[in-house]
Amino acid sequence: MTRLLISTDLDGTLLDHYSYSAMAAEPALQRLRQLQIPWVLNTSKTLAELEPLRQQLDNRHPFVVENGAAVYIPLDSPLAPDLATDPDGRYRCKTFGPSRRRILLALEPLSRRYRFTGFAALTAERLASLTGLDPDAARQAMSRQFTEPLIWEDSRGALEDFASELSLLNFQVQRGGRFTHVMGRCDKADAMAWLIEQYQALWGESIKCMALGDGDNDIGMLQRADLPVLVRSPAHSPPPIPERKDVLLTRLQGPAGWNDAVLNTLQQLDLGT
Incomplete structure (x- = not known):
């Protein structure tokens, strides 16, 4: 059996570029919660920003901060149990970048x-x-x-x-x-690849990783994903993704495009019902 893992950018992708709302993606988020498919926030945002945002989004999965500089894993997660906790003792933490x-x-x-x-x-x-x-x-x-x-x-x-x-x-x-x-010298792609390894070790099954992003700092993540999705932006043109001719460019912008891409993927993988 193949399991699905989602790695997603936030601003302009899951969150609207102007309003920072994820409301348009809520149908897909509900399906992911029901199916217990991990959707990892992989973003330039900080730990301080992500803690309240994860509560708003009801996201309980590991998350990646500051463009791949560190991965935080909730203490109740079975992933990477031997990893050291962060200084505040609230998460296990894997760092990739300098201070x-x-x-x-x-x-x-x-x-x-x-x-x-x-x-x-x-x-x-x-x-x-x-x-x-x-x-x-x-x-x-x-x-x-x-x-x-x-x-x-x-x-x-x-x-x-x-x-x-x-x-x-x-x-x-x-x-x-x-x-x-x-x-x-780290990026979202490195953090995503490390998390894929952790989920493979946990599940003992092959993984398809879907990545969604809209900006230049998402290019590496999209290049290395099994299912790369460029979410259309109202603010800039989609960046080219070298060496990948299979990138899906959403018809709709921001979280509405994110919603369509995720629901369509769940259907194609027979996970949406």
Whole structure:
């Protein structure tokens, strides 16, 4: 028997780009809950952002934070039982990326030669005005452990030079739906692949992994998924997914497209009834 595992981006994918609502995806989410199919939130968001959001979405599965920098597993999950707990003792945690402090130290000299503003230089009110988040949610977004999002204010060519310099320091630059993210050499795809291994060990069965995303920082995850889905965005064109000609591009945008793609996949795999 083949089991299904879903790895999904949030902003612009499961959550509406403007309202941050997942309401349009609720029919598919209900089916996933009924069928006990894990849907892993794999996002650039922080732990502080995901804790209330997981409650709102009734998501009780492992989740991936800050573009693949770490995987958090609820303590009552049977996955990876030997993994160490996080400092607060609320989850088991697998880290893939360096600390934010190391990233900020690397960015400090570059800030004199490139034009950008990092989250560390923003107030919650400024971030709220940029994103439409309320100030409390903005503070949660700023509570980062492994990455530093930037408002890039320089040219595209300068961004390429900036990324090359950071690469020499073993960091990478990924463009998300709203911000440019500086992080270690890990991504959503690495975290997804690690979770697939954990579920295979738990279930003892083969797994098909469906991945859904809308931005450049989802490319690696979509490349490595069995069932890659590009969710149409109201804000930007879908990015190309190299070496994959089987990527599904949804007809509808955001969570409505997510809903259709998931329900259709469940039907095709004879899991929807």
